Amino acid sequence: MxxxxxxxxxxxxxxxxxxxxxxxxxxxxxxxxxxxxxxxxxxxxxxxxxxxxxxxxxxxxxxxxxxxxxxxxxxxxxxxxxxxxxxxxxxxxxxxxxxxxxxxxxxxxxxxxxxxxxxxxxxxxxxxxxxxxxxxxxxxxxxxxxxxxxxxxxxxxxxxxxxxxxxxxxxxxxxxxxxxxxxxxxxxxxxxxxxxxxxxxxxxxxxxxxxxxxxxxxxxxxxxxxxxxxxxxxxxxxxxxxxxxxxxxxxxxxxxxxxxGGKSPQVVFADADLDAAVPAMVAGITLNTGQICAAGSRVVVMRSIHAELVDRLAAEMQKVTVGPWHQPVTMGPLINEKQYDRVLNYIELGKQGGADVVTGGGVPQGDLYGNGFFVQPTLFDNVSPDMRIAQEEIFGPVLSVIAVDTEEEAIAVANGTDYGLVASVWTQDVGIAVRMSRALNAGQVGVNNAIGAGVIGGPFGGYKNSGFGRTMGADSxxxxxxxxxxxxxxxxxxxx
Structure with missing residues (x-):
């Protein structure tokens, strides 16, 4: 064949x-x-x-x-x-x-x-x-x-x-x-x-x-x-x-x-290295067109750096190239029409719910995209934790930003979904990293890592509605x- x-x-x-x-x-x-x-x-x-x-x-x-x-x-x-x-x-x-x-x-x-x-x-x-x-x-x-x-x-x-x-x-x-x-x-x-x-x-x-x-x-x-x-x-x-x-x-x-599956939070503290964090977070949500269970789809950020982070995320997302796999692009289509309709529906739900589209929010135009299931990488700002785009797994290149004021609030928002697969923490403070690693309800916690542990042989699996049991580790x-x-x-x- x-x-x-x-x-x-x-x-x-x-x-x-x-x-x-x-x-x-x-x-x-x-x-x-x-x-x-x-x-x-x-x-x-x-x-x-x-x-x-x-x-x-x-x-x-x-x-x-x-x-x-x-x-x-x-x-x-x-x-x-x-x-x-x-x-x-x-x-x-x-x-x-x-x-x-x-x-x-x-x-x-x-x-x-x-x-x-x-x-x-x-x-x-x-x-x-x-x-x-x-x-x-x-x-x-x-x-x-x-x-x-x-x-x-x-x-x-x-x-x-x-x-x-x-x-x-x-x-x-x-x-x-x-x-x-x-x-x-x-x-x-x-x-x-x-x-x-x-x-x-x-x-x-x-x-x-x-x-x-x-x-x-x-x-x-x-x-x-x-x-x-x-x-x-x-x-x-x-x-x-x-x-x-x-x-x-x-x-x-x-x-x-x-x-x-998951609805993975990425908690960004005021001392985070944004030069490292921003490209990693954008890559994490656009890799495989966001169709990854571990994708960091929620950015929970301290309000003091909220505006700067949103600007930098938007600029980085606009660099993402979209097209067929054999072209020199960084993101391809969604898998099928059902998933295409699902992602576009969630984007509309975000708009209707009062979140602000910073970049993306639709489908790319041009002959290159033909009949394919292509969508734009989409960044939402001013998302509240109870919105559907912040609670439900979209499985697409849609990133939601939620601003918080304290470490305690960040923990509450990060843990405030039914999922518990992966969580990330961006900070240079070892004390914060230790406290957050223990406080986050997730099977994998990455510190200064957008998708997960990034180690060889790390057991992979979830808490809560993300499932139970582990694969990929020494006990697999x-x-x-x-x-x-x-x-x-x-x-x-x-x-x-």
């Missing part, structure tokens, strides 16, 4: 099979034969077709995963690790092709050198570190210890905003622990996950260990948490869908982790295991 954009073409014949998904060792259509069009968000042209699967396809994938599980579970950890390391090597060898593929289906410009190989190598390095512990016993004729064992067949549902990284987060850690997996990528951006699965097979991951089922969330997606033989679930998406996933898991008592593989306690007593009673 060859994917073609308006002015550039990229051959993906070696990585993709048009209209097919991976179940067991076979690339197959859906059981019904139906397909879904994958659209280029920059021009609405057809990129590819994927199977429109349903519960029957999920059931077939579970069967394949069950057949593969015993042998994969019993493969020793060093061998599993070596296979995953080979997978990372193949991803590195195909990094440019994968980056262009994801750019086209998501709409983003290139993010530079791929971090996917390093991400997978970090996981592979944990495989042979999965260990139990010895336990104290009441008598010397007994020993006690714990085993870490895989769940069996597990499932995952990932979103469209960063499909490559999301796929490896879930699949890499799950199979590293010895599980087999059935994963559904988003119907808007399934191509990079399918290509990564192809590379996994090429690396030697056995057939059935990774199964990729494509389709709509209400059909294929809903069948995964509802399946009684899937023993753990990972989901990243909206709180509304997360609630439905959790309800379905509850019927089968299936454990899960949820990452459900352990999180896909369950603990068994073994008590072993001598068959011969001791003589005293």
């Amino acid at each position: 060859t994917i073609t954009s308006a002015s550039t073409s990229t051959s993906t014949d070696s990585l993709l099979i048009d209209g097919r998904q991976l179940i067991g060792r076979e690339w197959v259509p859906s059981a019904t034969g139906r397909t879904i069009d994958v659209i280029n968000p920059a021009n609405r042209e057809l990129l590819a077709r994927i199977p429109r699967s349903d519960a029957a396809d999920v059931d077939a994938a579970v069967e394949a995963a069950e057949q593969a599980f015993p042998a994969w579970r019993d493969t020793n950890a060093s061998v599993r690790a070596s296979i995953i390391f080979r997978w990372a090597d193949l991803i590195e060898q195909n990094a440019d092709e994968l980056d262009q593929l994801e750019s086209q289906e998501v709409g983003r410009p290139s993010w530079g050198p791929s971090r996917l190989p390093a991400q997978l190598r970090f996981i592979a390095g944990q495989v042979d570190k999965v260990q139990g512990v010895s336990l104290p016993t009441y008598s010397p004729d007994t020993i006690g210890f714990t085993l870490r064992e895989p769940y069996g067949v597990v499932g995952a549902i990932i979103p469209w905003n960063a499909p490559g990284a999301m796929f490896l987060n879930e699949v890499g850690a799950a199979i590293a622990a010895g599980n087999t997996i059935v994963i559904k990528p988003a119907e808007d951006a399934p191509l990079t996950p399918l290509a990564l699965a192809k590379l996994a097979l090429d690396a030697g991951v056995p057939a059935g260990v990774i199964n990729v089922v494509t389709g709509y969330g209400s059909e294929a997606g809903a069948a995964i948490p509802a399946h009684p033989r899937i023993r753990r679930i990972g989901f990243t998406g909206s709180p509304a869908t997360g609630s439905l996933i959790m309800e379905a898991c509850a019927r089968n008592l299936t454990p899960l982790h949820l990452e459900l 593989v352990l999180n896909w295991t369950q603990v068994k306690t073994v008590s072993m007593r001598s068959a011969t009673l001791p003589q005293f």
